[in-house]
Amino acid sequence: MEFLSFHLIPGIVLGSIYAIGAIGVSLTFGILRFANFAHGATITLGAYLTLTLVWGTGLHPLIVLPVAMAATGLIAIGMDRVFYKPLRASDTVILVMASFGLMLMLRSAIQLIWGVQIEAMIPGIQRPFVLFESLRISPRHVLIVGSAVVLMIGVHWLLSYTKTGKAMRAMSDSPELARVTGIDTEAVIRATWFVGAGLAAAAGTFLAIDTHVETQMGFKILLPVFAAAILGGIGRPYGAMAGGLVIGIAEELSTYAWFGTAPLVPPGYKAGVAFAIMVAMLIWRPSGLFRGRVF
């Protein structure tokens, strides 16, 4: 029961957060063909926008989340217009550098506007549900996983049944072919930023509900999110979801006392589990578990 309450369930929660964050990385990587280092800062921005809306309206974060997602999406489209569009024809490395710079700018803008103190998204302590006398589940965990599943179904619907989603998949498979078929590539790029950044805002809000809001939160989960996207295969949103769950669960299970009484991995190294999985994947199977593309 201790295993379920303190390792597996937190792992699933963390995994859902990573999964939602990783879909955005995977989409931008697949369609714009560069690793977006500013994604972590976008995650932080989304969490702060939700927090501001919660302060302004007094509603539950999950109720105002759609507004925060749309706002983050629009900001991302604006940032694309100013910082990435002029570099569209450049080498991918230049785009990665630009995303580096944007990461610094976004983070310092957030620190300037909201300050660096730690904020709570939902004040107070919540009493966990107790099932079967000892299995404890926190209501906020149920909400996070539930909302993440709703978003994943939404992404599936978008990619499978809408024209925009199909165009996004086409561009991810072959940009030249997509252009020849008459797809408006700039419109698809805008849609990609909107969806990716909106999901980043959701990931940030979920993380803030699980823990708290602070200006480094997005940077801290940037590498696990990259790890999830790479594990799932770049340009494979479904792979990113699975990759996120695997990374999150692996991180939490790594501190369980599998052999004897000591944790398998000392808690101080928990964050290293995701990096280690990622580096190993990059070396031995860069196409990911689900045969994504290696550009």
Next chain:
Amino acid sequence: MDQAYGIFLYALSLLTMGGIYAVLTLGLNIQWGFTGLFNAGIAGFFAVGGYVAAILTTPPAAAHLGGFGLPVPVAAIAAMLISAALGWTVAKTCIRLRADYLAIATLGIAEIFRLILKNELWATNGARGIALVPKPFEGLPEPWNQIAMAALLLLIVFALYLALERARLSPWGRVMTAIRENEDSARAAGKHVEAFRVQAFVLGSALMGLGGALMAHYLKFVDPNLSDPLTATFLVWVMLIVGGSGNNKGAILGAMLMWTVWSATEILTSQLPPDWAVRSAYIRIFLIGLVLQIVLQRYAGGILPERREPPPPLARKPAE
């Protein structure tokens, strides 16, 4: 008079810190400027160099590994060797990755180094760091120790510059450029691309380790903040891109210039009322990011763009 003296000391500190950053940008220039390797883990090699130098030179202490009491130059060379060895291990496993994958992998490896520095208390004293690192020329009277330190840094940077300029113009340097520009044709010309890339990565890592050792001796202290990706990785990248990647002079100029901007804005913002001073610290980072964006969009080559000298004429034996 006092003010003039203060400005003089400040200029010396700018030269010294700029010099330390110049060692890092020269190292990155070998990796990125010459060969096109996107190392996003500079902070890791830098911090390892700093810790190696600190552990080898500090007096014995119960809180961390130490008590070797080696002289500073020996420790600096050891820091370079250990950083180079780590660089070799990383390069051997990751060098075939494409640019942004290499960036993600090296960023992850640097974060693992950072976790090790934070958690292995027996060796590093964790977050409290290692103090009492000896500083060269500490025995000299007040302005002369600072002058000697700045002069030492300038000498090191100048020596590295001469050596790297030579390397860049040598056949070895031309192979590096060939690999960066067109890997396939370099391979078709019979060059062992992977081996050359590993060499560039190792050489760059060694310089980053040297930079870390110099920083440890200059600040007389190391802690896990040494591996802060903001000041150790991103700032170095901005310096190289602004100065002109592929150009050794540009790398040095970028380091000196951006360090002056970084440090001067700190002085400006500390003049503001306390409430604003805290917040305006973030404006500095915002500006650094903005400078990078402007350079990328408008001056992609940097202030001193890479120059391509024609290869030296072949020395032919006169026909008999």
